[in-house]
Amino acid sequence: MIEITILASFLIAFAIGSNDASNALSISIGAGIIKFKRAVFLFGILVFAGILLNGEKVMQTVGKNLIKVNPETIPISFLISAGLIIFSNWKKLPLSTHQIIIGSLIGYAFASKSPINFFALFKITLSWIFSPILALSMGFFLYRFLEKIVKKISFFRIEIFLRYFLLISASLISYNTGANELATILGPVVYSQISFNTFYLFFISSFLVFLGAYILSKRVIESVGKGIIPLDPFSGFVSQISAGMSVFFFTLLGMPISTTYCIIGAIYGVGITKGLRTVKSTLIKKIIVNWVITLFIAFVLSFIFTKLYLKVSSL
Secondary structure (H helix, E strand, C coil): CHHHHHHHHHHHHHHHHHHHHHHHHHHHHHCCCCCHHHHHHHHHHHHHHHHHHHCHHHHHHHHHHHECCCCCHHHHHHHHHHHHHHHHHHCCCCCCHHHHHHHHHHHHHHHHCCCECHHHHHHHHHHHHHHHHHHHHHHHHHHHHHHHHHCCCCHHHHHHHHHHHHHHHHHHHHHHHHHHHHHHHHHHHHCCCCCCCHHHHHHHHHHHHHHHHHHHCHHHHHHHHHHCCCCCHHHHHHHHHHHHHHHHHHHHCCCCCCHHHHHHHHHHHHHHHCCHHHCCHHHHHHHHHHHHHHHHHHHHHHHHHHHHHHHHHCC
């Protein structure tokens, strides 16, 4: 089971890259600031830095405080999670990796009658609700505030500065992908009493996140970067920095929150400043429905397959 555990964590890391690279790269690419290949290489480096420097608190929340994990917990939960993430990517829809993984872990815990820290689960659920609201509010008010300043500066100077600021905000999102998204995956692995070198685990997982982004992320990037509102460098920067600061704030609290939630919330907040007609609400509704359905499916599939595994192993 140890080998399957490691392989499952690597598969989900690849799946994170295929889906969650859109959070960091979609706005920069959608606004025409940076080419896809260059953006993905920058993304991979910063993911590794994030998990190495700031991943500990989130790993502890998911791998130690939520449920008691062991090598048998992870393969079923992670294989289901990876499949759902890759399937959603194929449908060109972003989703919350955290909801899928935690839904699968809770499904396992219910099926195996393992203890669940419901207070920790309650705090995680609250963070899922308030983080996109915070990002939306920041996106709305920051856009309104900076818009007044931008009007007083020449257009060409603003455009040059915004290109650099947009890359900085994209870098923050990429860093958060390692510190929060990848940490959510590796938390159960690190705390599952498997003996390994964590540095190599972080490095290989980060490389697989990069590989998933390079091979499969382009479809979701198109949906987020161009499918919700028309993005220019200014609105792209405000959306991205608002989401990045929201995710980083919750990361410092050790909460595994969704960068996907925050980036879409921030884009929606910016879109409201331009008028609700500019926001493609049908796509937003479709994404939200996809989140709910995949969370439910992750829980149910993990519960069913865990029951089957426990039944077969007891024979």
